[in-house]
Amino acid sequence: MGKFMKPGKAELVLVRCCLGCKAVIVKNMDDGTSDRPYSHVLAAGIDCSSRKVTAAMGKKKIATRSKIKSFVKVYNYNHLMPMRYSADMPLDKTIVNKDVFRDPALKRKTHREAKVKYEERYKTGKNKWFFRKLRFYIFSKNH
Amino acid sequence: MVAAKKTNMRLESISSSLQLVMKSGKYVLGDKQTLKMIGQVKAKLVILANHCPAWRKPEIGDYTMLAKTGVHHYSGHNIELGTACSKSYRVCTLVFTDPGDSDIIRSRPEQTGEKSILQYFSLIKLARACLKKKKKEIPKLAFGCTDA
Numbered sequence: 001m002g003k004f005m006k007p008g009k010a011e012l013v014l015v016r017c018c019l020g021c022k023a024v025i026v027k028n029m030d031d032g033t034s035d036r037p038y039s040h041v042l043a044a045g046i047d048c049s050s051r052k053v054t055a056a057m058g059k060k061k062i063a064t065r066s067k068i069k070s071f072v073k074v075y076n077y078n079h080l081m082p083m084r085y086s087a088d089m090p091l092d093k094t095i096v097n098k099d100v101f102r103d104p105a106l107k108r109k110t111h112r113e114a115k116v117k118y119e120e121r122y123k124t125g126k127n128k129w130f131f132r133k134l135r136f137y138i139f140s141k142n143h
Numbered sequence: 144m145v146a147a148k149k150t151n152m153r154l155e156s157i158s159s160s161l162q163l164v165m166k167s168g169k170y171v172l173g174d175k176q177t178l179k180m181i182g183q184v185k186a187k188l189v190i191l192a193n194h195c196p197a198w199r200k201p202e203i204g205d206y207t208m209l210a211k212t213g214v215h216h217y218s219g220h221n222i223e224l225g226t227a228c229s230k231s232y233r234v235c236t237l238v239f240t241d242p243g244d245s246d247i248i249r250s251r252p253e254q255t256g257e258k259s260i261l262q263y264f265s266l267i268k269l270a271r272a273c274l275k276k277k278k279k280e281i282p283k284l285a286f287g288c289t290d291a
Contacts, residue, residue: 082209
């Protein structure tokens with residue numbers, strides 16, 4: 001019996017603005033806290049992944065296309081779908097934590113930290129699945 | 144003829160084990176609570192009725208694969224499963240958190256599914272979430288994903 005909602009686990013977001021985005025669990029709170037009495041997770045994810053880059057492009061163009069827009073949010077377990085992948089992201093826990101959501105300056109710093117670390121990791125070529133856009137199509141019977 | 148007899152016998156043995164667990168062990172009925180128990184790693188065995196909705200089977204299958212819990216596909220529909228659990232209502236999904244005196248978990252054959260990593264992780268939950276967001280009725284859907 002393995003516990004799978006762990007820090008480093010990759011998830012898909014199922015709600016609202018970040019629907020279909022990939023995120024990584026930074027910290028999980030299984031039993032909830034006083035202000036959130038349900039099992040929830042602090043997740044840092046990718047809103048807009050980097051665009052495709054080819055060898056023929058110049059350095060400036062590659063730099064522009066390698067940008068990543070990240071988000072850091074607290075999610076209920078029910079609003080996430082766990083994937084079989086895990087991505088151990090070196091996010092600084094003192095910057096990325098639950099307390100940042102009260103202060104907009106701290107929140108901006110957290111987003112910046114996540115963005116920078118993700119772009120670094122993308123450039124090393126590790127965790128390829130995480131940085132790729134999820135190619136997902138729905139063919140509905142009734143259009 | 145022999146195959147039908149065999150499945151009947153197996154069904155009976157599962158049903159009798161179920162009755163024992165209902166009396167002596169701890170269980171949870173229902174889809175939402177099952178997923179919760181699997182997430183909390185309290186689930187020992189998950190039982191699904193045979194005509195569970197097409198999106199629920201892979202969803203629970205994925206979660207149990209991650210949690211390395213066993214799944215049993217009961218060879219009966221939800222009314223039969225409800226009767227086997229001695230309940231007066233239909234049961235589609237149920238999970239045992241404590242088997243009690245029953246040996247239903249010990250007597251299960253070794254699952255080979257967990258050893259092979261799924262090539263394709265089912266994204267039915269995401270598909271349903273996307274359609275729900277567009278506020279349409281969820282039709283019979285087919286979806287494709289090139290990597291997951």
